[in-house]
Every structure is written in structure tokens, then in C-alpha cells.
Amino acid sequence: MIYTVTVATGHQWFAGTDDYIFLTLVGSEGNSERTLLDKPLYDDFERGAVDSYAMTVSNDLGEILLVKIEKRKYWVHDDWYCKYITIKTPQGEYREFPCYRWIADDKEVELRDGKARLPRDDQTQIAKQHRRRELEQRQKFYRWKEWHPGFPLSIDANSHKDLPRDIQFDTEKGVDFVLNYSKAMENLYLNRFMYMFQTSWTDFADFEQIFVRISNTISDYVMQHWQEDFMFGYQFLNGCNPVVFEKCNKLPDNFPVTTEMVDTSLERNLTLEEEIKEGNIYLADYKILDGVPANATDPCTMQYLTAPICLLYNNLRKKLVPIAIQLKQEPGPENPIFLPTDAKYDWLLAKIWVRSSDFHVHQTVTHLLRTHLISEVFGIAMYRQLAAVHPLFKLLLPHVRYTIAINTKAREQLICECGLFDKANGTGGGGHVRLVQRTMEDLTFQSLCFPEAIKMRGVESKESLPYYHYRDDSQMVWDAVLGFATEVVNIYYDDDEAVQTDTELQAFVKDVFVYGLKANKSSGFPKSVKTIRKLIEYVTVIIFTTSCQHAAVNFGQYDWCSWIPNAPSTMRRPPPTEKEVVDLEYIIESLPDRGRSCWHLGAVWALSQFQDNELFLGSYPDEHFIEQPVKEAMENFQKNLQGISNRIAERNKDKKLPYYYASPDRIPNSVAM
Structure with missing residues (x-):
């Protein structure tokens, strides 16, 4: 009996191997001999290769249930990507x-065929035992660890190299923060300012020395208009x-603004209380x-934080x-x-303080934690619980690609002591830790459900806020993800009992x-899912958070934060x-000095870059699914996403401030930067 075995090796750097590869076929009627896959005079398992072999078996094996791969060292340990x-x-x-996946060291891997199966679908002892062994093995390698009290638990690994090989970056250099920041400093011609590390700039125009070489459409516009109230809003x-x-449905008790204070800013001949009732005031x-303690790691430079409150007015032009x-x-x-009628620099510095506070909340709460x-x-x-x-x-799987790796690298180099x-x-110096701890106390599952989050903030009305592109674009993506999740889930779950x-x-x-929410019942995170509808919502939250939400709050960092006075990091x-x-x-002495400005600029530049081999939303080159209905669902998803991208591109035509962070063609599948 001749079985033809075809083996495909990945295209990644160093994907090929010179090690010995053995194969065993496990069938319902018996097993094949352990067979060395080798073609004399040929180099097997080269990067990108597809190799075929004939395996001779004495008897019909019946249905092939498992393929067992064994890799044995030839000369040195040589990882292989199959x-x-x-x-x-x-x-x-x-x-x-x-x-x-990567097969590292002298490893044995057992593969099931590509048909997706729920636990109830496995009827044979071989299949049930394989499933159990796989999860037991994974739980040994994917262990929870508390990196810092009050944080969600993370992977038990002190460095990137300690991670399981399957979730490491193909090349660690691409995500080395120290290396990337150094490259950014060099590429942006920032090193020439470092010898003046703690010296102040002379005026706003002086900041252009580190800005003009790398400006783009949005950052240029920010530089030119950052002092204007419309740009702030x-x-x-x-x-x-x-x-x-x-x-704002009611002014906070600790924010005693009166109509007399803001009367010149109100355009509808209403009192402040009436404007609030009409839904025109935001907070x-x-x-x-x-x-939260300010950074005190540098004894030569005092740094400060504050907690401002800002009242916003939706004027007659809906801005x-x-x-x-x-x-x-x-x-x-x-x-x-502080009011718009105050002296120019009083009002400007008040807005700068809000922008700096917004930067801190964005970096630590919106981006890092959420x-x-x-x-x-x-x-x-x-990885721990799903076979x-x-x-x-x-x-x-495509939506958690490299996420554990990038976070491990961040804990190793970026947010660590x-x-x-x-x-x-x-x-820095611990304030960011305090921010995460505080936010974790109030983090809810509902706040990750995009439509619910928008409603909770009272900003769902397109009539009131017609230029809220983040809301409108993200809602389109949420709906597309929801539709995709609905199609796939309904293929495998017949009813609520199956869930x-x-x-x-x-x-x-x-x-x-x-582990993620520390069993905090007030978070609203479910500890079980009982209906198809709730499962679809849960899956949608995961895919949306790891793709669209991250893209919307990450890839605009250079656009909006590269002009230092608009987003001071300290x-x-x-x-x-x-x-x-x-x-x-007074303002210049308040803003970051030359050295910190350079570090800030290098950081927002590096964090705004895509990965070299980025996979964007809806792109699934690894064919984990073989079922035609799922492939059709993927095609529908891709068509919907393309339609959204086209609509956003059409709206952005000739715009001075285009919004494209939630455009599917710019949304990576996962959090990998």
C-alpha cells in the first residue's frame, strides 16, 4: 500500500532544517512504520520547499487519524517551521x-487532520487521548504569572527567548525596543541633540529642529494648527x-463652572444648564x-502630573x-x-496640560491595558484551553499572533523598572503601574463591546457628532466582525446546548x-457562556479588540504626538x-527638554510602524480551516472589509485631516506592535 506524503516548509527566515524528519501514520486500522523522510541527492525541507515522499505500508491503515512527526538532531539544534x-x-x-508551527529541538508533534471539531465530535479513544495530551502539554508551557500586583496575569516568561517557540517573533530584532529606538534616533537625526539632554528649547519654532525632516500630512497640519481650539477639540x-x-448630563460637583464664565462661548442663547439638557456639552x-506619582527617576529634573477636567461644547457647526x-x-x-477669554498663554498652557494628561491615559490605559x-x-x-x-x-489564532511576544518584550525593556x-x-518610575491598577478596578466586559461602550459615553448620535469618524468607521468594522463570527460559530454550534x-x-x-480579571465579579466578564448569541458577542469582542481597537489607538501616535507641544510626554x-x-x-520651561523630546519622538515613531510581514484584518494565509463553509465566510468577510475600506478612502479624498486608522486595509489582524 503506497501513501504519498507531501510536506510544506514555511517561507520565514531559517524555516528550513537539516535535521532528520521521521513520520508515522496513525490510522483506525493500524499504524505505519516510523519512516525517515529522505530523498537521496536532494536537500529536504529547504525554506519554502514542498517535498513529496512515498511511504510503503503492508496493510491498509483505514482512516488516518494522526500524523506523528519526529525531528532528530543532525548536527546542531535546528528549528523547523512546518x-x-x-x-x-x-x-x-x-x-x-x-x-x-515551529518544531524546535528534538520534538515530537502529532497532527490532527484539518477538519475542525468540538470536544463532543471526537468519538475514538485515539482522538480523545490526543486532545487531552495536547492541552496538558500546552498548560505546562503556557503558565500564568503575575508580573505586577493589580495587573492582569501574563505569560510566565522573563524574556522573549523564554517563550514557547511557536509564539516568538520570527526575528527578534524587529521588536527589540532598545534597537528600534536607537535606529529611530539615528534615522530622525536626533542624536545631535542628546548632548544637550536637559536643556530647554527656546520657543515653539525651535521644536521644528527635530520635526521637519519626518513630517507628514497630519503631523504638519497639527504643527500649524495645534494652538487653535478646533484642533484641540x-x-x-x-x-x-x-x-x-x-x-455631560450634569456638571461634576468638583467642577463649578457657571453660565457667566462660559457665556461668550455658547452660541445658542441658552444657559449652560440648558445647553447640557440639549445634549451640547461634553466632558x-x-x-x-x-x-498618581510623577516620574522621579531623574534627580536633576522635576516632573509633574495633574488630573484636569475639560468642558467641551458642540457648537453650531457641530464641532x-x-x-x-x-x-x-x-x-x-x-x-x-481657565477659559478661552483668559490671556493667550494662560489658556494655551491649560490646553497643553490636558493634552499631556490625555497622552498619559492613552499610553497606559487606552493602549497598554485595554x-x-x-x-x-x-x-x-x-493556548491553555482550546485544542x-x-x-x-x-x-x-491569527488574532493573537505575536501578542504575547510583543508584551513580553515590553515588560523586558519598555515598562519595566x-x-x-x-x-x-x-x-515613568511607577506612575504607569498605578494607572493600570486603578483602571483594572473599573474595567468591564461591556466597555469592550464597542456599541455598548459608545452608548455608555452618550456619543452614539451621528446627528450631534457628525465628524466622529472613529465611531462610525469602527462601528462598520464591528458589524463586519460580528457577521463573520456569526457565520463561523453557526457552522459548528447547532443550539445553545452545544455551547x-x-x-x-x-x-x-x-x-x-x-486570571485575566482576577475573578472580579463586578467586571461583568462572564465565567461561562451559555448561548450562541453570547458566544458570538464574546468572539467579536476578542477579534475587534485585538485588531480594530488596537489599530485605532496605536497607529496614529506619530501623526498626533510627534509635534511635542501638542502631546507632551512630561x-x-x-x-x-x-x-x-x-x-x-513659562510654557517652554514646562514642556519636555531637548533630550526627552528626542526620546518621545523616537518612541512614537517606532510604535507607529507596521511589522515587516504584517497581516491585515481578514487575511488568513495559514489555512487552519479546510471546510468550504468557513472559507466562504472568510470570503464574505473580506468583501465586507474591502467595501468599508473603499467607503473610507472615498470620504478621505482631498481631506486635510483624513481619518484612516480604522480602515480595514490598515488594521493588522493582531496586537503585534
């Missing part, structure tokens, strides 16, 4: 066995942190920063503009409310709740306690 194996039986039937809608403002409150700013949470004589760390929780739980043949594993984060950020009896799914959801003078004391020199 894409897939196909088997042609003596009867001419083809069976596909997806692999798409626009960033709440479509900047890199478009999730912090909300409709950005940074109270989460209150009491948000600031009308009142209080720089600290507790009102009083030494905490004045996309990176939460996505890692989903990824670890997936490779589970349809949800196949569906979610004395890491790169401490060099330029006012929340309830899926032991792996329930273990996955429980792992997320217990402030070197405390917020003013009275009016009419601020001049240009």
Missing part, C-alpha cells in the same frame, strides 16, 4: 493536516485617544490621574471646542478654571475571567495656581 502535511491514500483520497473625536470624552475628566478647563480635581482659589494586556489574556487562555482542532482555536518608559514619560456542553470553550472563558513645571502669570518662557 506549514502542513497532506496524505494521499492508496484509494486516491487526500487528507490535509495543518501544522503552521477635534482630537477628542479622531486623535489617537478618541475614547475619553463623554456627554473629559482625567480623575484617574489624581494622586467640539473647549470652553473651560480646571487643572486639578479639587476646586479652590489655587485651582482656577488592547495589549487584555489581548494577551485572551491569547494565553486560548488545535477546536474551531475557536482556528478562528482566534528603569526601562525605556522612564526616560521620557511623566508617569454549554463544550468543555474546552467553558474552560477558556473561565480562564479569562479567573511637564517640568507644576500647573499654575493663578492666572496672568504664564508667558511663553
